[in-house]
Every structure is written in C-alpha cells, then in structure tokens.
Amino acid sequence: MASKPQKMPKVAKVKDKSPAEMQITAEQLLREAKERELEIVPPPPRQKIADPEELQEYRLKKRRAFEDNIRKNRGNVSNWLKYSKWEEEQGEIRRARSVYERALDVEHRNITLWLKYAEMEMKSRQVNHARNVWDRAVTILPRASQFWYKFTYMEEMLRNVAGAREIFERWMEWEPDEQAWQTYIKFELRYKELDRARTIYEKYVYVHPEVKNWIKYARFEENHSYINSCRRVYERAVQFYGDDHMDESLFVAFAKFEEGQKEHDRSKAIYKYALDHMPKEQCTTLYNEYTRHEKKFGDRTSIDDVITSKRKFQYEEALKENILDYDTWFDYVRMLEAGGTVDLIRETYERAIACIPPVKEKKHWRRYIYLWIYYALFEECVTKDMERTREVYNMCLQLIPHKLFTFAEIWLLYAKFEIRRKNLTAARKALGRAIGMCPKHKLFRGYIDLEIKLREFDRCRKLYEKWVLFDPENCKCWIQFATLEAMLSDMERARAIYELSVAQPRLDMPEYMWKAYIDFEVEQEEWPRVRALYERLLQRTQHVKVWLSYARTEQSINNTGERPRKIYQKANNILRSCEEKEQRIMLLEAWKEYEQICGSEASLDKVKAMMPRRVTKRKQVTASDGQTTRWEECVDYIFPDDETAKPSLMLLAKAKEWMKKKQEAEESGTTETVQSEASQTLANSLAAVAESSDSQATEGNQSDPQLSEKERESQRIIQQMFQEDVGERDPSEAEQTYDPNLDKDDSDVEIGSSGSSSSSSSDSSSSDSEDEVKITKKERVRKKMEMFRERQKAKAAEKEDQ
Known part of the structure; x- marks a missing residue:
C-alpha cells in the first residue's frame, strides 16, 4: 500500500511586520546560553599509569595525535615544536632529534627551529651533536647573528678558545655588523691577546670605514699606553679621509689626544689645519674646542686669532644668506683690517665691491659706495700704494651712472687725494669734469672751498658765477657769493650781487635772502639803504616779523627817536585787516615794550588802549566724515577799533x-x-x-x-x-x-x-x-x-x- 505524502505545515501569517523593539542576534543567543550554564563542567579525569603497557598505550595515543596534526598542516612549525618538546620530556632524545630533522626538511630556514634543536642538544649534553647543529645552521643561514653568538658562547663556555676563535674568523669572513667585530675584539681582550685585537681593528676600520671606528682604534692604543701607535692611527685616519671627507670629530679627538700628552703646539696645529681645510659650516664644534684650548693654554694673540676666525665664519655664513648686506661687509673688512693680512683684506674688498646693487637708484647705492671709499683709503693709508688708490677711484667713477645720479663725496675725495699727491692740475680737472657731467651744490661748495684755501679768488668768482647760473633760485649760493666779495672788501660787487639776487623772480628762501642783504647794509652802517630795503621788502610782504625787525633796527639806530613809533603805528593800521590776529598782538606787545623803555606815560596808555580783549567763543566743527558736527571752545581777541x-x-x-x-x-x-x-x-x-x-x-x-x-x-x-x-x-x-x-x-x-x-x-x-x-x-x-x-x-x- 502506497504511503500518502505528508502535508507540509502551513506557514503562519505574520500580522505585524514592523521591526521588534528589541532585536535579537545569534551572538546574543550564544552569549546568553554561555552565561546561563549553571552546571560546572568537571575537568577531565587524571589518568594514572600503573604499568609499562599503559605507558606505551598512552605514548602511542599522543604520537598518533601529533602525527595527525602534522599530517593536517605540515607547514605549522608550532606543531613540530610541540611534538619535539613532548618527546624531549619523555626522554626520547632520538625521537625528538628525528622530529627536528623531519621539521628541518620542511622549514630549513626557520631560525627558531634551529635554535630549539641546538638548545635541546646542549641541554642533553650532546656537545658534538650541538656543534653539528650550529655548524649546519651557520652554513645555511650565515647572516643570522644569533647562531654565531650562541655558537661562540658555547665553545667559550667549554673552554675551547681556539675553536671559538676559529668560529669568529669564519664569521668575520662574512663582514658582519659593527657589534660582531666589537664582540670579537672583546673576546680577544678577555684573554689578553692585544696583538690579535689590533689585527682585528686593522680589518675592522676598513670593513666599516667610519670615523668613530678609527677613534675607537686610536683609543684602544691609548688605553694600553701605545702612544706612538695611537698617533699613527690618527694620522692614518686623516690620510684615509683626505680633504674631501674630513670630519670635525676626528680632528677634535686627535687634538684632545695631543692635548692630553702635553703637546699643545701639535694640538694647535691640528686645529688650524682642520679650520683651514674644512668647510666653514662644518666647523662649529671645532671652533668651540679651539677657543676652549686657546683660552686654556694659549696667549692673548692666539685667543684673538681664534675669536677672529670664529667671527669670520659667522660673517661668511651671513653673506651666504644675503650677499648684498653691505653692513655685514663693513664689519667683515673692519675685522680683517684689525688683524688680517693685506692680501686677504684686498681680496675681501674686491669681493665686496663686486656686489653691485641690481637697481640703479641712489638709495640702493648709498651704502655700497662707501665700500669704494674705504677701499681707496685702505690702499692709500695702509698699503701706501698710490697707483692702486688712483685706480680704485677711477674704477668707482666709471661704475657710477652719472646720468642718473652721482656722489659728490667720491669726486671731492679723489680731488683731495690728487692734491695730497701735489697734482693740482689733475684735481681741478676731476672737479671740472664733475661739474660738467653732473653739477651738484656739494660739488660747487667743495670746489670753491678748495680754491679759497689755495687763495685763487678769481677762480672762486668764476665758480660762483657758474653756480648761480646752474641754480639761480638757491639763496645760499647768492649769499656765499656776496659774502666772498665782502670778505675781499669789494662792497660794490657784494651789493650788486645782493641786488641781482633779490631781483630774481623765484627764490627758495626769499626771507633769508632779504635778511642777509639787510644785515650786510647794517654792518656797513648804511642806514638810508637799510630803510630803503625795508620799504622795498614791505611792498612785497606785510608780515609782522618784517615790521618788528624794521622797528628794532630804527630803535637800535636812535633809541629816543620817533621813527620806531611811526613804524609801529603804520604797521598797526595795515595789520587791522589781517585775519591772523596773533600777528597784530605780537606787534602791539613789541610796541608796548618800546613805549615802556623809550616812550611817555601818555603814549604807553595809548598803546594799552589798543590791546585786544580776550574772549572765549564756541564754534561748530565739522568732522572728517562731513556729517557729524561738534562744538568746541576757542579763544578770540576783540580789538577796540573792531567794535567801533x-x-x-x-x-x-x-x-x-x-x-x-x-x-x-x-x-x-x-x-x-x-x-x-x-x-x-x-x-x-x-x-x-x-x-x-x-x-x-x-x-x-x-x-x-x-x-x-x-x-x-x-x-x-x-x-x-x-x-x-x-x-x-x-x-x-x-x-x-x-x-x-x-x-x-x-x-x-x-x-x-x-x-x-x-x-x-x-x-x-x-x-x-x-x-x-x-x-x-x-x-x-x-x-x-x-x-x-x-x-x-x-x-x-x-x-x-x-
């Protein structure tokens, strides 16, 4: 009878498909299950072995388990190590050795495996087996330093010094790192083999040619009192590195060695040699040590030399950053002039003047041009090379772009130099060329002063004529021209020059010009001319200072006369319409002082009646923005005639x-x-x-x-x-x-x-x-x-x- 097919259960319909408020995950379920373990799991029962058969059965079971694990994963080294360790614990050295050999067939480059294998042989006192293992290890892995260290350590512990030395020699053939060489050297030193240690150092400094290794070699010789050998090591090191790979630490160590041997001259020579041949940026420590040495053992001159060399290094560093820093060049050459050689100073000046400003603007050339001046003065005053001094001046004058700007100082210094050389014609020619190419007030003034000292007054007149033609608005040149004529007692020429000057349509300081003219006539006591000049000046300006000067001049001529009073009265009438009331107040104050000295009570009262009344007013001031205004107090003066x-x-x-x-x-x-x-x-x-x-x-x-x-x-x-x-x-x-x-x-x-x-x-x-x-x-x-x-x-x- 055929069985009826089973009906599948109906899937329950989910009425609410919205997510639950508390979400449950698989991890949460497992964690809760673990936490709710109420029963304590008993440990596995301890197995007791009563006879050899049970022991064999237990070992067979464990070996089968280890073999199964190895079969599953042959590349896992931990399984091999666990297996070999268990066999070692069971006293089965042969089986453990077999496990290690099987493992090495699988992983022969595993360092841990070799180390455990060799340590097992050493623990079991199997010396020959251990030697074989270490020999195989260093043959397969010669770059693993652990094998070599442990191999040599084992031989040394066995008092097999020759065997350990042989192992070291084999190791050194591979040119290991510095620590290996140091270990070998220390090994020889433990047995007082200094010659062998020296031989190792000879190889060591060439395999690792670093400065610190040479220093270690030299100190080895020094510590064992081989002074000459130590010195030879330092000398060989200096020769070995040459001038291309010099290091300041080597020279510092060498110099300190000589200092310790009381060879201060040799130490100083080493410092100087290093400073002369090494780049300056690499000599910071060397400079400091050299300074310390000289302060301790040197004299004042040597100390100054050290400080100079150190500052020289600093200046060179600053010039590398900015070669157009002329202030640094000034300090540099001044330092060299204090104690340097002539050739070095001249070379430095040549380097400095070669740094021409890139922009042809006078503000950039002002500092630069003084380098040429100092250079020329150095050649003239220090080296006494007059031809070279003249060459420096000519080179400087050719370099300056005279069409754009010039420097009168250079022309004047060159002319004075030629005069000191008693070459007056060349000096005049140079100044004439300067005035023709680029006339300046300082050039005219310097040239005229030169001719005055030479008592060439006709030349001075010609120069003054050119000067006033060059700049007729300059009052100083007119005044100096007239002063020269007055000094020569030619008053008519001086007066004519003054007349020409005040007749100029434009002057930079006309009040200065008129004052000089009036003072000239006052010195000559030409009072009618003085009055005429004041009247002419008052036609041009009605400034209160002119009136005051006029009145005081009249007062100095005749203290009790009526002329000053009339001048004050006339000035007061004219200054009524002046908006600046302070000028009128100044006039009245001066008038009042005059009346107090030379006037009567009535005239003084009359002037006092003219004095203004001081009042305080408020005026509205507009701010800079033009919108907001404010009130401020100001002082005003009200004269009596203003009210009438x-x-x-x-x-x-x-x-x-x-x-x-x-x-x-x-x-x-x-x-x-x-x-x-x-x-x-x-x-x-x-x-x-x-x-x-x-x-x-x-x-x-x-x-x-x-x-x-x-x-x-x-x-x-x-x-x-x-x-x-x-x-x-x-x-x-x-x-x-x-x-x-x-x-x-x-x-x-x-x-x-x-x-x-x-x-x-x-x-x-x-x-x-x-x-x-x-x-x-x-x-x-x-x-x-x-x-x-x-x-x-x-x-x-x-x-x-x-």
Missing part, C-alpha cells in the same frame, strides 16, 4: 543789499519801486551811523587817515547811490537840494567812524563856509538826511500827479 567799526560794517551790508536789489530790478524792469525801497533802507542805515558817529567825532582820534578796504567800498557804493538819485532829477532841482560839500563832509564822517585823524576833518572844513564850520558833524549828517527824505517825498508826489 560795526556801524560801518552794517552800512556796507545795507549798501550791498541795495546793489543786489538794483541788479534784480534791472533784470525784472521794476526799477522805480526798488529804488524807493532801497532809498528808505539806506536812510535808516544812515541814521544809525549818525548816532554812532557822534561819539567818535568827539574822541579826537589821532590815527592814520588811511581807509580800510571795507570802508572804501562802503563810501563808493553810497556815492554811487546819491549820484544816481540826483541824476534822475532836473539839473536845477539837483543844484538846490544836493550840496557836494555835504557829501564831502559825509565822507569825512565815514572816515572818522573808522578811526581817521583830526587832520582830515580840518581839511574838509577849510572848503566850507565859516558858518558850516561851527556846525557839528552830527548836525550836518542829520541835515543831509532830512534833505534826502524831502527829496524822496517830492519825487514820489510828482509821480502820483503824473
């Missing part, structure tokens, strides 16, 4: 307003209305002026009648207004209502308001009648104002009738 001039300033403002309205009316065509309004405004202004002028008329001010610019402008505009007003009327009416004398009197009033003298009012009164003289200025002004108003009213009424 306010009505005149108000009248001037009204007059300007009238002119402006007139121009606007001419453009728009409404001239009559504007003129009437302007006339009324002017009348009001005149009334204000009349009230303020009454007090001024009674003061009797005795100042200069010269008008300021603002007052003259005010008078001009007022006269124009009256003339235009009268011109529009009939001639007969104008004759009846307009009196020229009144305008003249009015101008006197205006002048008086600005500080005019009483003399001007007396001149105007002489032209009036006797009745008008008795009328005060205030009445005349009021009378004129009434006439002006009536005229305006009549004019307006006439226009209404028309």
Whole structure:
C-alpha cells in the first residue's frame, strides 16, 4: 500500500511586520546560553599509569595525535615544536632529534627551529651533536647573528678558545655588523691577546670605514699606553679621509689626544689645519674646542686669532644668506683690517665691491659706495700704494651712472687725494669734469672751498658765477657769493650781487635772502639803504616779523627817536585787516615794550588802549566724515577799533543789499519801486551811523587817515547811490537840494567812524563856509538826511500827479 505524502505545515501569517523593539542576534543567543550554564563542567579525569603497557598505550595515543596534526598542516612549525618538546620530556632524545630533522626538511630556514634543536642538544649534553647543529645552521643561514653568538658562547663556555676563535674568523669572513667585530675584539681582550685585537681593528676600520671606528682604534692604543701607535692611527685616519671627507670629530679627538700628552703646539696645529681645510659650516664644534684650548693654554694673540676666525665664519655664513648686506661687509673688512693680512683684506674688498646693487637708484647705492671709499683709503693709508688708490677711484667713477645720479663725496675725495699727491692740475680737472657731467651744490661748495684755501679768488668768482647760473633760485649760493666779495672788501660787487639776487623772480628762501642783504647794509652802517630795503621788502610782504625787525633796527639806530613809533603805528593800521590776529598782538606787545623803555606815560596808555580783549567763543566743527558736527571752545581777541567799526560794517551790508536789489530790478524792469525801497533802507542805515558817529567825532582820534578796504567800498557804493538819485532829477532841482560839500563832509564822517585823524576833518572844513564850520558833524549828517527824505517825498508826489 502506497504511503500518502505528508502535508507540509502551513506557514503562519505574520500580522505585524514592523521591526521588534528589541532585536535579537545569534551572538546574543550564544552569549546568553554561555552565561546561563549553571552546571560546572568537571575537568577531565587524571589518568594514572600503573604499568609499562599503559605507558606505551598512552605514548602511542599522543604520537598518533601529533602525527595527525602534522599530517593536517605540515607547514605549522608550532606543531613540530610541540611534538619535539613532548618527546624531549619523555626522554626520547632520538625521537625528538628525528622530529627536528623531519621539521628541518620542511622549514630549513626557520631560525627558531634551529635554535630549539641546538638548545635541546646542549641541554642533553650532546656537545658534538650541538656543534653539528650550529655548524649546519651557520652554513645555511650565515647572516643570522644569533647562531654565531650562541655558537661562540658555547665553545667559550667549554673552554675551547681556539675553536671559538676559529668560529669568529669564519664569521668575520662574512663582514658582519659593527657589534660582531666589537664582540670579537672583546673576546680577544678577555684573554689578553692585544696583538690579535689590533689585527682585528686593522680589518675592522676598513670593513666599516667610519670615523668613530678609527677613534675607537686610536683609543684602544691609548688605553694600553701605545702612544706612538695611537698617533699613527690618527694620522692614518686623516690620510684615509683626505680633504674631501674630513670630519670635525676626528680632528677634535686627535687634538684632545695631543692635548692630553702635553703637546699643545701639535694640538694647535691640528686645529688650524682642520679650520683651514674644512668647510666653514662644518666647523662649529671645532671652533668651540679651539677657543676652549686657546683660552686654556694659549696667549692673548692666539685667543684673538681664534675669536677672529670664529667671527669670520659667522660673517661668511651671513653673506651666504644675503650677499648684498653691505653692513655685514663693513664689519667683515673692519675685522680683517684689525688683524688680517693685506692680501686677504684686498681680496675681501674686491669681493665686496663686486656686489653691485641690481637697481640703479641712489638709495640702493648709498651704502655700497662707501665700500669704494674705504677701499681707496685702505690702499692709500695702509698699503701706501698710490697707483692702486688712483685706480680704485677711477674704477668707482666709471661704475657710477652719472646720468642718473652721482656722489659728490667720491669726486671731492679723489680731488683731495690728487692734491695730497701735489697734482693740482689733475684735481681741478676731476672737479671740472664733475661739474660738467653732473653739477651738484656739494660739488660747487667743495670746489670753491678748495680754491679759497689755495687763495685763487678769481677762480672762486668764476665758480660762483657758474653756480648761480646752474641754480639761480638757491639763496645760499647768492649769499656765499656776496659774502666772498665782502670778505675781499669789494662792497660794490657784494651789493650788486645782493641786488641781482633779490631781483630774481623765484627764490627758495626769499626771507633769508632779504635778511642777509639787510644785515650786510647794517654792518656797513648804511642806514638810508637799510630803510630803503625795508620799504622795498614791505611792498612785497606785510608780515609782522618784517615790521618788528624794521622797528628794532630804527630803535637800535636812535633809541629816543620817533621813527620806531611811526613804524609801529603804520604797521598797526595795515595789520587791522589781517585775519591772523596773533600777528597784530605780537606787534602791539613789541610796541608796548618800546613805549615802556623809550616812550611817555601818555603814549604807553595809548598803546594799552589798543590791546585786544580776550574772549572765549564756541564754534561748530565739522568732522572728517562731513556729517557729524561738534562744538568746541576757542579763544578770540576783540580789538577796540573792531567794535567801533560795526556801524560801518552794517552800512556796507545795507549798501550791498541795495546793489543786489538794483541788479534784480534791472533784470525784472521794476526799477522805480526798488529804488524807493532801497532809498528808505539806506536812510535808516544812515541814521544809525549818525548816532554812532557822534561819539567818535568827539574822541579826537589821532590815527592814520588811511581807509580800510571795507570802508572804501562802503563810501563808493553810497556815492554811487546819491549820484544816481540826483541824476534822475532836473539839473536845477539837483543844484538846490544836493550840496557836494555835504557829501564831502559825509565822507569825512565815514572816515572818522573808522578811526581817521583830526587832520582830515580840518581839511574838509577849510572848503566850507565859516558858518558850516561851527556846525557839528552830527548836525550836518542829520541835515543831509532830512534833505534826502524831502527829496524822496517830492519825487514820489510828482509821480502820483503824473
């Protein structure tokens, strides 16, 4: 009966397929199973072997297991080592040896396998077997130093010194590392075989030709008191390396050896030889040791030589970094000049001047050119080689690009050198060539000083003429030219030179020129000329210092005269319009001092009345950004005549307003209305002026009648207004209502308001009648104002009738 096929269980439907909150992994399941092992697994039972049969059975079982493991993986050395170790523990040396041999057939280059094999033979005291193993090992792996070390150690422990030496010789044939050679040497030294050790060193220093090995060889000889042999070793080492592979440590050791043997001269010679033949950058330690040696055993000269050589090395290093560092070149040559040879100094100078600046700009050549100067002075003063000195100067002058710039110092030094050589013609020729190629003020000055010392004054005059033609704006050359003529007592020529100089259209320091001219005339006591010069200078400038100098000069001529007072008064009147009030204050202070010394009480009080009043004001200052402003306090000075001039300033403002309205009316065509309004405004202004002028008329001010610019402008505009007003009327009416004398009197009033003298009012009164003289200025002004108003009213009424 056929069996029915089994039905597969239905797969349960998963309703929720979202991931669980806690994920379970296979590692977690295994770990939890391990952690939950509550039962303690007992160790395998200890097997007790009671008879040889059980022992054989146990060994057979273990060997079968080891063989199975080896069969599975023959390349695993640990299986072979475990197997051989177990056989060794069982006392089966032959079987263990067999296992090692089988393993070596598989891995004959495994160092551990050979080491374990040889150690097993040594533990079992199988010396010959151990020798065979070590011999086979060093034959197969001669570069494995462990085999050689253990092989020689075993032979030495067996007191087989000859055998150990033979093994070392075999090893040295392979030229091993330095440690192997040192081990061989120490082996020979343990048995006092110095000759054999020396022979080993001879081979050693050639197999490993390093400086430290030569030093070890030399110290070996020194430690065993073979001094001559030690010295020969050092000498051979120096010869061996030659000049191409020199090392400072070798020379330091050699020098210290000689120092220890009290051979200080030989030690010093070694240091010097090394410093002369080795590159400077490799001699840092050598320099320090040499310095120490000389400080300890040398004299002062030798110590200086050491320090010089050390500094020389430092300078060379600095110049390698920047060969255009001229300050380093200066220090270098100065050091060499203090104690170097002439050839070395000259060579250094040649190296220095060969470092030409790459850019042809004077600022880059300023330091460089002094190398040539020092070189020339060295050749002249130290070596006394005059031809070479002249050659240095000529080479320098040929090198300088004179079309771009020049150095007057070089030309002057060359000329002075030729003069010292009594070659005056060559000196003049050189300076003439310099002035022709590249004229400079210093060249002219130096050439002229030279000719003055030679008392060649005609040549000096020619040079000064060329100088002023070269730069006519330079005041110094004019002054020095005139000073030369004055020194030669040719005053007319000096005065003519001064006249030419002040007549120049442009001067770099004209005030310096005028001062020199005035001082010249003062020295000659030509006082009329001095006054004329001051008057000419005041036509050019109105600076307060000129006025003060003028007044003090007059004061020095005649302390009690009136000239200084008139100068002060005139300067005060002119400086009224100056915006810089400090200048006027300086003038008044000087005037006050003069009156205190030479004046009277009345004149002093008059000057004191002119002194300003110091006030503090606030002004708005705009910041640099042009947006924000701030207020700051400033000190200002208010003079008394500034306060009295306010009505005149108000009248001037009204007059300007009238002119402006007139121009606007001419453009728009409404001239009559504007003129009437302007006339009324002017009348009001005149009334204000009349009230303020009454007090001024009674003061009797005795100042200069010269008008300021603002007052003259005010008078001009007022006269124009009256003339235009009268011109529009009939001639007969104008004759009846307009009196020229009144305008003249009015101008006197205006002048008086600005500080005019009483003399001007007396001149105007002489032209009036006797009745008008008795009328005060205030009445005349009021009378004129009434006439002006009536005229305006009549004019307006006439226009209404028309």
